[in-house]
Amino acid sequence: MKRLLVTAALPYANGHLHIGHLVEYTQTDIFVRAWRMCGRDVAYICADDTHGTAIMMRARQEGRSEEAVIAEMSEAHQRDFAAFQIEFDHYGSTHSPENQRFAGEIWKAFRDRGLIHSEKVRQFFDPVEKIFLADRFVKGTCPVCNSPDQYGDNCDKCGSTYDAIALKDPKSTLSGATPVLGEAEHHLVSIEPERPWLTEWTQVDGRMPKEIANYLMGFFLDKPLLDWDVSRPAPYFGFPIPDAPGHFFYVWFDAPIGYIASTEQWTKKTNRKFDDYWRSNDTEIVHVIGKDIVKFHTLFWPVMLKVSGFTLPSRVQVHGFLTVNGEKMSKSKGTFVLGSKYLEHLDPAYLRYYYASKLGPKVDDIDL
Known part of the structure; x- marks a missing residue:
């Protein structure tokens, strides 16, 4: 065993x-x-x-x-x-x-495979705390079903995923202020090249509950996967990226x-x-x-x-x-x-x- x-x-x-x-x-x-x-x-x-x-x-x-x-x-x-x-x-x-x-x-493995790139990303900025806001630090009305008090990455009522800047009536969960749109350089990982393998891996019987496998196939794996934003600009509490x-x-x-x-x-x-x-x-x-x-x-x-x-x-x-x-x-x-x-x-x-x-x-x- x-x-x-x-x-x-x-x-x-x-x-x-x-x-x-x-x-x-x-x-x-x-x-x-x-x-x-x-x-x-x-x-x-x-x-x-x-x-x-x-x-x-x-x-x-x-x-x-x-x-x-x-x-x-x-x-x-x-x-x-x-x-x-x-x-x-x-x-x-x-x-x-x-x-x-x-x-x-792991970062080096992505870098060696040529899967990392940087670009300017639009995201909400808290004018009171003077900090860019991760999606979980913004709440507002779901842009799909109009449910209130939803986080900036997905709606727990209808299950939709979206970018935080798509929220209606957004508020910072840190200060309660209405955030403003800003722009900062971020580093992203391309996971789309792995989609064929990932599709096969997630759909193996017993890998995960069937309803979850179906959810992944219906909401993510049926189309090109978006690049994953894996960095945050200072100030931030975490590990500094070695080459950034x-x-x-x-x-x-x-x-x-x-x-x-x-x-x-x-x-x-x-x-x-x-x-x-x-x-x-x-x-x-x-x-x-x-x-x-x-x-x-x-x-x-x-x-x-x-x-x-x-x-x-x-x-x-x-x-x-x-x-x-x-x-x-x-x-x-x-x-x-x-x-x-x-x-x-x-x-x-x-x-x-x-x-x-x-x-x-x-x-x-x-x-x-």
Whole structure:
């Protein structure tokens, strides 16, 4: 039986865990325990996702360093995970020397293949915070279905994807100001040359839930793939791009590389061979993710792995959201529950049992 490497999506280091986050980590923990009971060699790897504008802005507002913020959040996340009996073999951070080294290696692989180019990109600029805004820092009305309060990359009501500048009535989530259009140089990776292979890879039976494979085919792989913007201009908290002074890797470039870097940290402390996990056909890799980050894990990430010679995942398991009366948890509506608040009142075993009862292969929301 092949070794099994299981990862859960990396929680962002800007906030505490809520009970919606715990759906994924709990169900994955149960999956790992089940395989171990069968005698399989399993590693369960995770880490904090630590880079990006949100971390930088929080550190600025609190008058401390980004490193201080992410160190505090790592401690809080690991404390909550332990309280809910979620046991990782290793819990790392994307802000590590290992992650920076692997990011540089993958970047060089793209550069060597001639897949990187730079161009001027139009994007929103926050006139109050004096910073260019990533798509997740702009909210407005969906240009397709007119649903309000949608992020600048996709609509969670109709499923459409779009450029942030297409939003109606856009607002910066950092300051609340109406952003203005600006222009900055960005570095982009061409993934269209890999579309024939990517189409074949995503459509393999069992690779991912069928509805996700169909979604990719219907919304992305049926036409030329757009170039992927993988850089951000200063100021930005992240790793500087080695051959592009003043530019940093976009958080979604180095975040999934955290799976690789954290695995290397684990293999070093357990005297195992790293190549047995990320450069071997004798290891099965399973990523467990939420449906909101499918595009990154099933289009961009596989290309990153293939181009740089790493083992590809055999399965990308996708789950739905935890909702309340059919809607996302909301602080304003009083339906947002932190994991730490739950622990003040109830036994974590109750929640683990409830989430275990909802385990299944489909991408269904769990509605409370």
